[in-house]
Amino acid sequence: MKFSSKKAWIFLIILLMLPLLAWGINTIATGFKATPSTVVAISPSHSPSSYKKIENTGSKTYFIPTKTANEWSAFLANMPADLQGCNIQYQNSCGGSACVNAGSYDCVGSCTGTSNKTAGTDTGTCRECDGAGSEQAPADDTACGTVDCDGLDNTYESGSDSATGTNYCYFDNYSDITSNRCEGLGDCKDANTADCGSASTSTVATCGTCQYVSTCASGSGSCSNYASGTDTGTCRECDGAGGEQAPADDTACGTIDCDGNNYYYISGTASATSTNYTYYRDYADLTSSRCEGLGNCKDANTGDCTSYSNNLTASCGTCEYASGDSGGCNDYNSSTVCSSTSCNSNNYYYASGSASATGTNYIYYRDYNSATIYCNGAGSCSNYSCSSYSDSLQTSCSTCQYASGGSSSCYNYNSSTSCGTGDCDYLNDYYISGSASPTGTNYVYYRDYQDATRYCNGSGSCGGTSCTSYSDSLQASCGTCEYASGTYCAAYTSGTSCGSGYECDGNGNCVAASPCAGQSNGTSCGTNKACLNEVCKPTYGCGSYSSYPSQACYNNVSGSWEGAAYEYPRYLDTNECEWCGARSSQVNLCCVYDPSDPAPDCPFYEYTCDGIVP
Numbered sequence: 001m002k003f004s005s006k007k008a009w010i011f012l013i014i015l016l017m018l019p020l021l022a023w024g025i026n027t028i029a030t031g032f033k034a035t036p037s038t039v040v041a042i043s044p045s046h047s048p049s050s051y052k053k054i055e056n057t058g059s060k061t062y063f064i065p066t067k068t069a070n071e072w073s074a075f076l077a078n079m080p081a082d083l084q085g086c087n088i089q090y091q092n093s094c095g096g097s098a099c100v101n102a103g104s105y106d107c108v109g110s111c112t113g114t115s116n117k118t119a120g121t122d123t124g125t126c127r128e129c130d131g132a133g134s135e136q137a138p139a140d141d142t143a144c145g146t147v148d149c150d151g152l153d154n155t156y157e158s159g160s161d162s163a164t165g166t167n168y169c170y171f172d173n174y175s176d177i178t179s180n181r182c183e184g185l186g187d188c189k190d191a192n193t194a195d196c197g198s199a200s201t202s203t204v205a206t207c208g209t210c211q212y213v214s215t216c217a218s219g220s221g222s223c224s225n226y227a228s229g230t231d232t233g234t235c236r237e238c239d240g241a242g243g244e245q246a247p248a249d250d251t252a253c254g255t256i257d258c259d260g261n262n263y264y265y266i267s268g269t270a271s272a273t274s275t276n277y278t279y280y281r282d283y284a285d286l287t288s289s290r291c292e293g294l295g296n297c298k299d300a301n302t303g304d305c306t307s308y309s310n311n312l313t314a315s316c317g318t319c320e321y322a323s324g325d326s327g328g329c330n331d332y333n334s335s336t337v338c339s340s341t342s343c344n345s346n347n348y349y350y351a352s353g354s355a356s357a358t359g360t361n362y363i364y365y366r367d368y369n370s371a372t373i374y375c376n377g378a379g380s381c382s383n384y385s386c387s388s389y390s391d392s393l394q395t396s397c398s399t400c401q402y403a404s405g406g407s408s409s410c411y412n413y414n415s416s417t418s419c420g421t422g423d424c425d426y427l428n429d430y431y432i433s434g435s436a437s438p439t440g441t442n443y444v445y446y447r448d449y450q451d452a453t454r455y456c457n458g459s460g461s462c463g464g465t466s467c468t469s470y471s472d473s474l475q476a477s478c479g480t481c482e483y484a485s486g487t488y489c490a491a492y493t494s495g496t497s498c499g500s501g502y503e504c505d506g507n508g509n510c511v512a513a514s515p516c517a518g519q520s521n522g523t524s525c526g527t528n529k530a531c532l533n534e535v536c537k538p539t540y541g542c543g544s545y546s547s548y549p550s551q552a553c554y555n556n557v558s559g560s561w562e563g564a565a566y567e568y569p570r571y572l573d574t575n576e577c578e579w580c581g582a583r584s585s586q587v588n589l590c591c592v593y594d595p596s597d598p599a600p601d602c603p604f605y606e607y608t609c610d611g612i613v614p
Contacts, residue, residue, distance in 0.1 A: 025063075032064040034083065040064065044072050058082025099129035126182035137185040144188035147177035149196035155204070157216045163230050163238060167213040169205035169221025210238035235291035246294045253297035256286035260301030264313070266324045272338035272375050276329075278314040278322040283307065319375035332375040334382070339373035343386035349394070351403035357419040357456055361397040363408055366390075400456035413456040415463075422465025424449035430475065432484040438498040438510070442484040444476040480510045 026032050034040050034056040041053050044066050054064060062083060065071035079085060094111035096102025099121065103113030119131030125143040130136040152174040159168040174196045181189050189195035205221030207213045209232060214224040228240030234252045239245040261283040268277045284307040290298050298304035316322045316329035319338050323330055332338070346368040353362040371384035397403045397410035400419050404411055413419070427449040434443040449470040457463045478489035481496065481504035492498075494506030495517070503513045515525045521532050 028066045031066050034062045034064055036061065042066060044069070052076070052085050054079075055084045055086070056082065057084060097133070098123050099135060100133050124186060126184070126186050126188055135185065137182050137187070139180050139182060141182050141188070144181035147181055147189050147195070148191040149174035149176050151192035152196055152199065153219060154199075155217055155219050155221070157213055157221075159207075159213075161212050163210055163226045164232050166209070167207040167211070167223075168203055169207075169213050169216035171202050171204045171219045171221075172199035173202060173219070174199050208242075209244055211242045233295055235293070235297055236295045244294055246291045246296070249288050249290050250297065253290035256290055256298050256304070257300040258283035258285050258305030258307075261305050261308075264325050266322045268322075270321055272319045272321075272332045272336045276316040276320065276322040277312060278316075278324055278326070280311045280313055282309050282311065284309075317379075319379045319381065331377055331379050334374055334377045336375045337372050338375045338381040340370045341373070341384060342370050343368035343389075346386050346389075349407060353397075353403070355402050357400050357402075357413045357417045357462075361401065361403040361410070363394045363397070363403045363410070364391045365394050365408065367392065399462050401460050410460070412458055412460040415455055415458045417456045418453055419456045419462035420454045421451045422454050422467070424451050424465065424467035424470075427467055427470075430487050434478075434484070436483050438481050438483075438492050438496050438504055442478040442482065442489070443474060444478070444484045444487055444489075445472045446475050447472050481505070482508045 028042075028044060032040050032042055032054075034054055036056055036059050039053055039055045042064065043052075056062065058080070060080075060082070062080065065075055076085065093102040093104055095114040099117045101115045101117055103111050103115075116131055116133045117129045119129060120138070121129040123129060123135055126137050126141045127135050128138045152172075154172040155169065156172075157167070157169050159166050161167050174192075177189055177196065183189045183195065204219065205213055205216060205223055207223035210226045210230065211223040212226070213221060215222045223242065225240060225242040226238045228238055230238040232238060232244055235246050235250045236244055237247050262281060264278055264280050266276060266278055268275050270276050283305045286298055286305065292298045292304055313326070314322050314329055319332045319336070320329040321332065344367075347366060349363060349365055351361060351363055353360050355361050366389050368386050368389040371386050371388075373381045373384045376382045394408040395403075395410060400413045400417065401410040402413065428447060430444060430446050432442065432444055434441050436442050447470050449467050452465045452467055452469070454462050454465055475487060476484065476489050478484045481492050481498050482489045483492065484490075489508070491506055491508040492504040494504060496504040497513075498504050498510035501513050502510050503517065505511045516523065516532075519525070
C-alpha cells in the first residue's frame with residue numbers, strides 16, 4: 001500500500017494531537033512516546049525488523065506507531081525533520097578504563113556517555129581512582145594486613161641504684177601498623193623497618209627510695225626492697241616493704257631543750273567570791289623519742305615538749321586574786337563586788353498620768369534591785385544599802401477608767417461621768433418652707449445640730465452621742481415670681497401669671513401683662529400695630545397683619561411696581577429690620593447681610609423678613 005503525502009499530513013496532525021491524551025504507552029503494542037531531547041530504542045516484532053534508535057532533537061513530543069508493520073514502515077518513511085533514526089549497531093560500548101566508565105556510540109557514530117569513576121574506587125592493593133580518570137595511592141588499604149613492628153622492641157635499665165635513689169626499667173615498644181599502611185601506588189609499608197616510626201617508651205618498673213631493680217628483661221621489670229632499718233638520713237630508715245619510716249629516736253637529734261616553755265599560770269575562778277591559784281609549770285628536756293616525723297627531729301621549746309611538773313605557789317580567797325607571776329595574792333579594790341542580797345521587801349505599785357474620764361492613767365511596779373556588797377580593799381566584804389530600782393508599766397487605764405495605785409488593775413468611772421463631746425455636724429442640712437407659688441413666699445432654712453456631751457457606760461468605755469438639740473437659721477426668702485431651689489431663690493419663667501393682668505418677667509419681677517398675652521399672631525394691639533408671638537409690634541402703616549410675614553407690607557400697597565420707590569423690609573439680625581428698594585421680580589423677598597451669598601439682589605443679600613421691627 002502506497003503511503004500518500006495527504007495521508008502523511010493527516011498522520012502528522014494526529015501525532016501533534018496525541019500529547020493531549022494520556023500516555024499509557026511505550027510498548028510495541030501501544031507505540032512509543034518521544035519527548036524533546038530524548039532517544040527511544042525500538043525493536044519491532046514484525047518486518048521491517050531492524051532495531052532502531054529514534055532521537056528527538058526538536059521541541060515537540062511525538063507518538064511513534066509500532067503496533068503493525070505498515071504503521072512502523074510508514075513512520076520510518078515519513079519521519080519529521082526533527083526526529084532522527086539510527087541502527088542499533090551504535091550501541092556498542094566505548095572509551096572505558098580502570099578509572100573511567102565506558103560510554104556508547106550515538107546515532108552518528110560518536111562515543112558519548114563516558115564518565116570518571118568516583119574518587120576512592122578500589123583498583124587494587126594500595127590503588128584507587130582519584131575522581132579525575134587516573135589512579136592514586138590511598139592512605140590506607142586493609143589488603144596490606146597488619147604490618148609487624150615487634151622486632152624493634154627493646155628493654156633497658158637507668159637511674160640510681162641506692163637506698164636513697166630511684167632505679168628505672170624502660171621498655172621501647174614499636175606498635176604494629178594497622179592504619180596509613182600505603183607508602184606508594186601499589187606499595188604497602190615494610191615490617192620492622194623505619195616505616196614503623198618512633199617507639200612508645202613506657203616505664204615498666206620504678207624502684208624508688210628503699211628499692212632497687214631486680215629484673216629488667218623481655219619488656220617487663222620488677223623491684224626488690226632494702227632491709228628494714230636501713231639508714232636513709234636523720235630520723236629516716238627503710239621499712240622493709242619498699243618505703244621509708246621514721247624511727248622512734250635518733251641520736252643525731254642531740255638533747256632537745258624545753259626550758260623555754262616553763263611558765264606561771266593561774267587556776268580556779270578569778271573573782272572576789274571564789275578561790276584563785278598560781279602554779280609554776282616546769283618542762284623536762286628531751287633525750288629519747290626525739291623523732292616526730294620522717295626526717296624531722298622534735299623542736300626545742302615547742303609543743304613537742306610534753307613532759308612537765310606543776311608546782312603550787314599561791315592560793316588566794318575572798319576579795320583576793322592571784323598575780324600569776326609570783327607566790328603572793330593581790331586584794332580587790334573597794335569597787336569590786338563580792339556578794340549581793342535581795343531587796344524585794346521594798347517593792348510596790350504606784351499610779352501616774354491623768355486621773356480623769358478623758359485622760360490616760362498608768363499603773364507602774366517599782367522593783368528594787370538586789371543590794372551589792374563590795375570588797376573593802378583589805379581582803380573582806382563591806383556593808384550594803386537597797387537604793388537601786390526599776391519601774392515597769394503594768395497597765396494603762398484609758399477613757400472612762402482610772403488607776404487605784406495599790407494594785408495592777410484599772411477601775412471604771414460610773415455612768416454619770418462625762419467623757420467628752422460628740423460631733424453632730426453630720427446631721428446639718430438645708431430645708432424649704434412656705435408657699436411655692438408665683439404669688440406666695442418661699443423660705444430656705446439651715447438646721448444646725450449642736451454637739452452633745454458623752455458619758456461613761458460604767459464598763460470602761462465612753463457611750464454614744466445623742467444628737468437632739470438644734471437651731472434653724474433663715475438663709476433665703478423667695479417672694480413674688482420666685483421659688484426656693486435647694487439653697488437659693490430661682491425666678492419663674494417669663495410670662496408666668498402673678499395676678500390678674502400681671503406676669504413674671506423671668507428676672508423675679510411681677511410686671512403688667514402684654515396686650516398680646518394669649519393672642520394669636522396678627523391680632524391688632526394698637527394703631528399700625530399687631531401681635532406677633534404674643535408681642536405687640538408696629539406694621540409700618542401697611543394695614544392688617546398678613547398670614548405671611550414676608551408679605552406684610554406688600555399686600556396693602558397699590559400702584560405700579562415698575563420704577564416705583566416702594567420699600568420692603570429686610571432682615572439684618574435677630575430683632576432688627578431695615579429697608580431696601582423694591583424690585584418687581586423680588587417682591588416677596590427681603591434682604592439681609594449674608595457673606596456666604598456671592599450674588600446679592602439688593603444692597604444686602606436675600607433673606608425673608610417678617611416685616612416687623614421692635
